[in-house]
Amino acid sequence: MESKLTRGGFAYPGTTLVYKTGSWRIQRPVHTHRNAPCHSACPAGEDPQAYLALLDEDKPREAWELLVSINPLPAITGRVCPHPCESVCNRGQYDEPLAIHSIERYLGDQALAKNWAYPVSPAAENAPHVAVVGAGPAGLASAYHLIRHGLQVTVFDELSEAGGTLFTIPDYRLPREIVRKEIERLLDTGISFKSRHKLGREIHLPELQQEYAAVFLAPGVMKSNEWSVDGVTPYDLHEGLHLLKQWSDVASLPAMKSAAVIGGGNTAIDIARILNRNGVDTHIVIHSSLPDPDKPAADDMRAIPREIEQALEEGVQIHDHHGVKRLILRGEKLTGIEILRMRKLPDEEGRLHRVAFEGTESILHVDQVIPAIGQVVDAAGMETLLDGKSYFSVDDWGQIEGKENIYAGGDAVEGNGGTVTEAIGNGRIAAEAIAAKLRQQQLPTINKSEPVHFNSLNMEYFEPSSRVEQVILSVEERTCETEIEGGISGLQAAHEANRCFACGNCLRCDNCWTLCPDSAVLKTNEVTFDGSFYVFDYDYCKGCGLCASECPTGYISMVNE
Amino acid sequence: MNEDTQTVTPETLMQLRKNQPRFEGLESGHRACLGCGEALAARLVTEAAGPDVMIANATGCLEIFTTPWPESAWRLPWMHSLFENTGAIAAGMEAALKAQGKPTKVLAFAGDGGTFDIGFQSLSGMLERGHNVLFVCFDNEAYMNTGIQSSSSTPHAAMTTTSPPGSARMGKQNLKKDILSIVAAHHIPYAATASVAYPSDLRKKIRRAMEIEGPTFIQIHSPCPLGWGHDGADSIKVARLAVQTGLFPVIELESREMIGSMPIRNPKPVTDYLVLQQRFRHLFQQGDVRAIEELAHIQALADHNIKHFKLRGEGMDAQDSDGADTVCRGGMRWA
Ligand SMILES: Cc1cc2nc3c(=O)[nH]c(=O)nc-3n(C[C@H](O)[C@H](O)[C@H](O)COP(=O)(O)OP(=O)(O)OC[C@H]3O[C@@H](n4cnc5c(N)ncnc54)[C@H](O)[C@@H]3O)c2cc1C
Ligand SMILES: Cc1ncc(C[n+]2csc(CCOP(=O)(O)OP(=O)(O)O)c2C)c(N)n1
Ligand code: SF4
Ligand code: SF4
Ligand code: SF4
Numbered sequence: 001m002e003s004k005l006t007r008g009g010f011a012y013p014g015t016t017l018v019y020k021t022g023s024w025r026i027q028r029p030v031h032t033h034r035n036a037p038c039h040s041a042c043p044a045g046e047d048p049q050a051y052l053a054l055l056d057e058d059k060p061r062e063a064w065e066l067l068v069s070i071n072p073l074p075a076i077t078g079r080v081c082p083h084p085c086e087s088v089c090n091r092g093q094y095d096e097p098l099a100i101h102s103i104e105r106y107l108g109d110q111a112l113a114k115n116w117a118y119p120v121s122p123a124a125e126n127a128p129h130v131a132v133v134g135a136g137p138a139g140l141a142s143a144y145h146l147i148r149h150g151l152q153v154t155v156f157d158e159l160s161e162a163g164g165t166l167f168t169i170p171d172y173r174l175p176r177e178i179v180r181k182e183i184e185r186l187l188d189t190g191i192s193f194k195s196r197h198k199l200g201r202e203i204h205l206p207e208l209q210q211e212y213a214a215v216f217l218a219p220g221v222m223k224s225n226e227w228s229v230d231g232v233t234p235y236d237l238h239e240g241l242h243l244l245k246q247w248s249d250v251a252s253l254p255a256m257k258s259a260a261v262i263g264g265g266n267t268a269i270d271i272a273r274i275l276n277r278n279g280v281d282t283h284i285v286i287h288s289s290l291p292d293p294d295k296p297a298a299d300d301m302r303a304i305p306r307e308i309e310q311a312l313e314e315g316v317q318i319h320d321h322h323g324v325k326r327l328i329l330r331g332e333k334l335t336g337i338e339i340l341r342m343r344k345l346p347d348e349e350g351r352l353h354r355v356a357f358e359g360t361e362s363i364l365h366v367d368q369v370i371p372a373i374g375q376v377v378d379a380a381g382m383e384t385l386l387d388g389k390s391y392f393s394v395d396d397w398g399q400i401e402g403k404e405n406i407y408a409g410g411d412a413v414e415g416n417g418g419t420v421t422e423a424i425g426n427g428r429i430a431a432e433a434i435a436a437k438l439r440q441q442q443l444p445t446i447n448k449s450e451p452v453h454f455n456s457l458n459m460e461y462f463e464p465s466s467r468v469e470q471v472i473l474s475v476e477e478r479t480c481e482t483e484i485e486g487g488i489s490g491l492q493a494a495h496e497a498n499r500c501f502a503c504g505n506c507l508r509c510d511n512c513w514t515l516c517p518d519s520a521v522l523k524t525n526e527v528t529f530d531g532s533f534y535v536f537d538y539d540y541c542k543g544c545g546l547c548a549s550e551c552p553t554g555y556i557s558m559v560n561e
Numbered sequence: 562m563n564e565d566t567q568t569v570t571p572e573t574l575m576q577l578r579k580n581q582p583r584f585e586g587l588e589s590g591h592r593a594c595l596g597c598g599e600a601l602a603a604r605l606v607t608e609a610a611g612p613d614v615m616i617a618n619a620t621g622c623l624e625i626f627t628t629p630w631p632e633s634a635w636r637l638p639w640m641h642s643l644f645e646n647t648g649a650i651a652a653g654m655e656a657a658l659k660a661q662g663k664p665t666k667v668l669a670f671a672g673d674g675g676t677f678d679i680g681f682q683s684l685s686g687m688l689e690r691g692h693n694v695l696f697v698c699f700d701n702e703a704y705m706n707t708g709i710q711s712s713s714s715t716p717h718a719a720m721t722t723t724s725p726p727g728s729a730r731m732g733k734q735n736l737k738k739d740i741l742s743i744v745a746a747h748h749i750p751y752a753a754t755a756s757v758a759y760p761s762d763l764r765k766k767i768r769r770a771m772e773i774e775g776p777t778f779i780q781i782h783s784p785c786p787l788g789w790g791h792d793g794a795d796s797i798k799v800a801r802l803a804v805q806t807g808l809f810p811v812i813e814l815e816s817r818e819m820i821g822s823m824p825i826r827n828p829k830p831v832t833d834y835l836v837l838q839q840r841f842r843h844l845f846q847q848g849d850v851r852a853i854e855e856l857a858h859i860q861a862l863a864d865h866n867i868k869h870f871k872l873r874g875e876g877m878d879a880q881d882s883d884g885a886d887t888v889c890r891g892g893m894r895w896a
Contacts (some may be wrong), residue, residue: 546795
């Protein structure tokens, strides 16, 4: 054919492939998996981006399996976690954040309804054996992850049932049958549970240390802080957490007409809401602020903002920035309390401290004052480890400082915010550390890289889409038993999963493949070594950076040659 | 993970290249500049039109960068015409194929110089005679291959080497020619504009034109990083802003009537578009009242386009979801 052409140029098709334009390049595109903000913010360590992706591909069971490879109690956390993931969700800067907690709950509930088995197998009989004390979320999560790592586990709890403080969270927020079902299934993964075994009574630390390869302590905080006003208390003082436990055990409360709850945590809010539902005129007195989205959260009440909001809706009266000055007693019987305004102000060294303002006193006519000002670890049986302190001091991996093979987690450790998800995260991390130690392996590195910023996403490729909202019972419909917030449907979950930007990960959207002017992005059928569905052909990539600019998720970055 | 761990061998890459799930009319190894809009546009066109086509290609960047003899980047029968006779060459190819009874469609490719100016006469004749040819104009708004000379497609106020800004004038004085109306005035069945920023829309239009028996015309707005003076990484961004400001209306005409447009929900100010490009940098000269006037003029041109072509869309989307390329997992949205 060539020989017939006597004049003009002739070339075979596609022969420019011999010329490697990649040599022009001074920078190259690379796929960089970066943590999504939701992932970095989750105290349990979940990667919502990853399971939302599976759900978006209509693989709910795989999504749940991935979710429970980190957090084994999603039906529970989907209901009670304050979801810091949603506060940082990049979609919040575009329209509304993903309803991650609703999806988490949906997946958890699906697993309960369909009895999906946890993706773990029981440990070998000769595997090392670890003891866990306390069957709250921290202890249970550690036990589950120890099993995942092929170790044997026995969990001890002084109570007759596993679940810890989860049973103190009222049914209208966290139904006990959900807690029971999820925990029962979790224990079935091969965890041996010994109820009515209290450390310091039936079992003792030295024996545990001798008989087990390692010990994880998750006793929670069982001892209430002492409360009085200048040493004075009413003779029939009931403490908030105690009342809540009494309510959850026998559904009865001492008779009262009006009450002032002192404190601003979840216990204060929950006991106030229960009293209020039982016809008690209920006040909360708290020296910190009501949460305000427009103000820094530094001095906010510790309870979950959504719960505070619902308590206010229901008619609980919250006196924020107030403290108790004096109890008004007739004999030993309370008839009221005198409260006054206070604020957190800097002292001479700039440290914040509370200042009470004279002349702002007022009287609350209440016949009960109920302190709910927090708890500390009950040291009995663990005195040597606490060394006089209120909480355990642990390192990044949960190991109690200076104690070989003794770890702690959950509410009982210093600096913890007191949430279920943090407890679960502590349990998982300690389990990893214990497993690595027992196998004489290196500890995995903790990924503390900066999450993908909103500015590195390309918003041109997304469209507004409204967030699914769970159905909430009206104030009139709310009782102490029925759950206030409903779940979402499969269709709603799919809609929501589709809203995820997939921050820092391959969305398989074909943008780079479609837009590269040099056909230097090749599409693959199977997922590639880096978790995407494309490879760069550096023989031809000129390094223009167009693919990186147009990647909607910030997954492609340009690096210098 | 990074390139250091990439385990793909050259053999598997070549295998992969051969098995891409799309028709590749234009192969890698071409010599276009980094981020060239014209190279992307040409690949998208052949992807939607091929493989049963033949191309007549006018002189210009596209011709030069795809055929550095003895190599060719084309995987299609392709022929270089003169600058001025692409329409005539394509018409002749079409007549020959017809005589042989072959269904192969003829495409004519040209830059804006080869379409609006030098090749215009033969294009007009081809359209008038009703040849079954799809003429694609790769509009990069100047004669780029010879070093950025002004064409009748160069927009008002743009700097080129033949329209330098200075004391006498602020870049090109005349307006960008409305080639689509002129072409449509030949009573052809289909004429449309498209942009590399909206590949699905572009490919849909190519397929629409391929179905039509008779002369059809598509003008594709194709940013040129070199001639426009923007970062190659921003080619799509620049093209998108041309559409979102109203400066480049994306429309379809059938028998001279407008039958479709890509609506703009929230028009962006023209300065968003202009500021990214060095060819407009004199419009951002502090203290020059002529610059302020020219910016206002260009904004007025955009506003006029939006009104004249009724581009203003409604609804919650920033951009029309049909034409705009909203991503979804799995790449399913690409038409
Ligand atoms: C009223 C209320 C509402 C709350 N609401 C929320 C909420 O909405 N969201 C949220 O995230 N968190 C909430 N919390 C906090 C949450 O319940 C705790 O952070 C979480 O349960 C801590 O888990 P843990 O495993 O550390 O301890 P716990 O759940 O307290 O479990 C500790 C376990 O250890 C056992 N134990 C203690 N000492 C011993 C011993 N010596 N020997 C053997 N066993 C022992 C206990 O019996 C218990 O079962 C709430 C808490 C309360 C009180
Ligand atoms: C009749 C004729 N005049 C001038 C030239 C020189 N020439 C070659 S390419 C070119 C510019 C092409 O510009 P355009 O058609 O806009 O395409 P672009 O290179 O911008 O893609 C010119 C002027 C020529 N080849 N033939
Ligand atoms: S958009 Fe998706 S990946 Fe990004 S922060 Fe929100 S939930 Fe996470
Ligand atoms: S768009 Fe293509 S040529 Fe440009 S950097 Fe990406 S892979 Fe390389
Ligand atoms: S000069 Fe412009 S049109 Fe020509 S190859 Fe370079 S970027 Fe493309």
